[in-house]
Amino acid sequence: MLTRLQLPPTSLSSSPLKPSQQLSHLPTTSDSGLLFRQKLFHLQDLNVNPHKALHVNPDFRSTPLSSLLSLESFFLSLGLSRPALGRLLDMHPILLTSDIHADIQPIIDFLLLEVGIPSRDIPKSITRCPRLLxxxxxxxxxxxxxxxxxxxFVGxxxxxxxxxxxxVSSVERTFKPKIEYLNSLGFSDEEVENMxxxxxxxxxxxxxxxxxxxxxxxREEMKRDLxxxxxxxxxxxxxxxxKIKPRHRALVEHGFKLPLSKMLKVSDGEFNARLIEMRLQLLERTT
Structure with missing residues (x-):
């Protein structure tokens, strides 16, 4: 079982250098065991679980530390933070052996050039949806x-x-069943698209x-029009x-009705304040 690794003072994990700088300061040792330990220690430094990484991606065992540092440097250059990179690699260890130019850069280019996501938003996109990579x-x-x-979804x-x-969703398994269900309620294709x-x-x-x-x-309890x-x-x-049931029933209890947006979009405090305001208005009208 792997334990928290204790490396000698020459290990990269203790180096203040950035990944790009570390590439030129790689140790020259030929001890394969030490090199392997340094690589695993660097994973731990990124908060990546080495056990999981090696289990999911056994090819990483033979990948040199320089490749990991190059990968790290690439993602940091995109604007991804080091903690975010660690979460990304821990979630998808297969990325540890990916080729930057053949595997990752085409995805970044697609997001930038075809989808039209601004470069400043690429880190957010990757963080929100790591499966993109x-x-x-x-x-x-x-x-x-x-x-x-x-x-x-244009303009x-x-x-x-x-x-x-x-x-990263499936058109056939994820999108179409929802569209077909909305159509079955009587909504036209154009109405569904707008929705x-x-x-x-x-x-x-x-x-x-x-x-x-x-x-x-x-339909059955709120009795509202589609x-x-x-x-x-x-x-x-x-x-x-x-949210939906308790707020609807609170309105019914007091004999009130609100448009869906005003009923649901506000916080609990704002909703309760609105109820009080409506009760006061009702009292004023009846006195």
Whole structure:
């Protein structure tokens, strides 16, 4: 079992140099055991679990430390912080043996040049959706992006660092079932497109666990017109049990009704203050 490694004073982990500078200060030892320990220590310094890394990506065992430092230097040059890089590599150890120019740079170029994400937002995009870096541009990212553009994710509604999660989703298994369900409620293709562009999460929510229960509550207990969902598709992003039900029942208890946006978008404090205000207005009208 690997334990916390104790390396000699010449180890890279104690070096104040940046990764790019460390490349020119690599130890010249030929002791393969020491080199391996230095590599694992550097993983630990990045807060990457060496056990997991070697289990998921056994090829990393034969990868030189210089490759890891080059990879680290590349990601830091993009604007990724060292803690964020550590989380990324720990989540996807397969990246430890990736080729920067053949595997990673094409993904960065795709995000910059095709999706149109500004370079300053690349670190946010990667941090929000690490799976981007282990996805294939030709077979996954570009076809999904083309589908999203057809839905209306263009111009001011284009994919941004907050919605890059959509790019790694499956069109057939993730997107289409949601679109088909919304169509089955009577919404036209154009109406569905407008809804998902306004609330992209609709494309990722579970039909069985999210959409159906919320529609049933909306229709059967709230007794509202589905037209409201066209105007406020963000309804589906709120918790049914923690927000939608209690707020609806609080309104019913007092005989009030609010548009969905005013009912759900405000904080609990603002919602309660609104209830008090409405009660006071009612009292004024009846006195």
């Amino acid at each position: 282990v996805s294939d541009v030709i077979h996954q990212l570009r076809p999904t992006f083309d589908f999203l553009r057809e839905l209306g 001011n509604n284009r994919i941004n660092c907050q919605t890059t999660l959509l790019l 998902v562009v306004r609330s992209p999460g609709l494309l990722t929510f579970s039909v069985d666990n999210n959409l159906i229960p919320k529609v049933e509550f909306f 037209e409201e969902l066209k105007r406020f598709p963000q309804y589906f992003s709120f918790s049914l049990e923690k």
